Amino acid sequence: xxxxxxxxxxxxxxxxxxxxxxxxxxxxxxxxxxxxxxxxxxxxxxxxxxxxxxxxxxxxxxxxxxxxxxxxxxxxxxxxxxxxxxxxxxxxxxxxxxxxxxxxxxxxxxxxxxxxxxxxxxxxxxxxxxxxxxxxxxxxxxxxxxxxxxxxxxxxxxxxxxxxxxxxxxxxxxxxxxxxxxxxxxxxxxxxxxxxxxxxxxxxxxxxxxxxxxxxxxxxxxxxxxxxxxxxxxxxxxxxxxxxxxxxxxxxxxxxxxxxxxxxxxxxxxxxxxxxxxxxxxxxxxxxx
Numbered sequence: 476x477x478x479x480x481x482x483x484x485x486x487x488x489x490x491x492x493x494x495x496x497x498x499x500x501x502x503x504x505x506x507x508x509x510x511x512x513x514x515x516x517x518x519x520x521x522x523x524x525x526x527x528x529x530x531x532x533x534x535x536x537x538x539x540x541x542x543x544x545x546x547x548x549x550x551x552x553x554x555x556x557x558x559x560x561x562x563x564x565x566x567x568x569x570x571x572x573x574x575x576x577x578x579x580x581x582x583x584x585x586x587x588x589x590x591x592x593x594x595x596x597x598x599x600x601x602x603x604x605x606x607x608x609x610x611x612x613x614x615x616x617x618x619x620x621x622x623x624x625x626x627x628x629x630x631x632x633x634x635x636x637x638x639x640x641x642x643x644x645x646x647x648x649x650x651x652x653x654x655x656x657x658x659x660x661x662x663x664x665x666x667x668x669x670x671x672x673x674x675x676x677x678x679x680x681x682x683x684x685x686x687x688x689x690x691x692x693x694x695x696x697x698x699x700x701x702x703x704x705x706x707x708x709x710x711x712x713x714x715x716x717x718x719x720x721x722x723x724x725x726x727x728x729x730x731x732x733x734x735x736x737x738x739x740x741x742x743x744x745x746x747x748x749x750x751x752x753x754x755x756x757x758x759x760x761x762x763x764x
Contacts, residue, residue: 512580513662520573520669521580523661525625527688531559532569533608534685534725546622550706554628561621563649563709566684570599570637571614573669575652576659584659584668593646600675607646615641615650628666630732633657667692676732682708683725696747704745715743 515521526532529551540563549557574595575690592611601607619641624634628747635657642651669691677683685708690696705718712718722745729735734749 489491510565511575511604511620512582512584512659513578513666514580515668518671520577521662522569522573522576522669522688523667524665524667524692525551525555525557525627525661526569527667527692528707529555529557530707530709531625532564532566532685533594533711534682534690535563535565535711536681537565537567539711546624550709552707556626556629558624558626559621562617564617564621566681567610568614568617569684571595571611572618572676574598575639575654584656585653587651587653589649589651592650594641595650600678612643615639615643623658625661633660633698641714670734673734674733677728680725680728682710682721683707683728686720686725686729690729690734690747690749693749696749698744698746700742701740701743701745710736 480660513521529550530549538569542562546558546560549559551557566650575588575590578590579586582588596603596607596611601610618639619637621638622634622636623638626632631700635655637655638658639655640653643649667688669688674684674687677687686704689707701715701719701722704722705712705715710718710721712721723740726735726738726745726747730737733750736750738745738747740746
């Protein structure tokens, strides 16, 4: 190979390398700092859909919790992948996180929010005795210690150690809490307004609470397999027969508070008719035009 040929080959390699570098740079996504959170009325709790359409906050009792000792893929709807490491979270942990987000909604992301344990417990409809203060400490520890990674449509992955960071004054039981930005960014991928008064009526009914959030995130729920709901809710029921019984009780609770109009089982399918919120009804009306 002569010198001119060698130089030409080197030039081609240099051009290809520069072209590849420019393409990679063009594909890089610049993640801008969050400038605000969605705001909502006092009777509402805004919640990212990724938290409502997956087993991240499972519909289980506290005694059913398990520990994920390695980064584990949890059940979620199509388009969302949730990987989790830590003590399993449930609907009571979601209550705590939703309430702290509610207190933070009128300030800029990155700024801390301050509240007393007594005030937060009262807002959640709980007692304020020693056992409830200890329950809150445990929930805050779970939310602060979990590793969560959520990927949307195989494209954007948000990973964070914890939903929040906090300081607690042991004398006054006042908390100073900062919500982690990666978890707040879940709002950018879609969120739902949760009717807080309805949710309060479902306390101590974890599967009903999970269903309330899941169904609230859909204007018109479609028929679903019982096995699918079992998987998505993170239920601890060992058999589908047992789960179907629990599901029936949970759906009856939703009918009793006015979230659902009716439901029926058809073999391994459950058909649900819900009472849409005014905004969801407007959406459904627009779809028919």
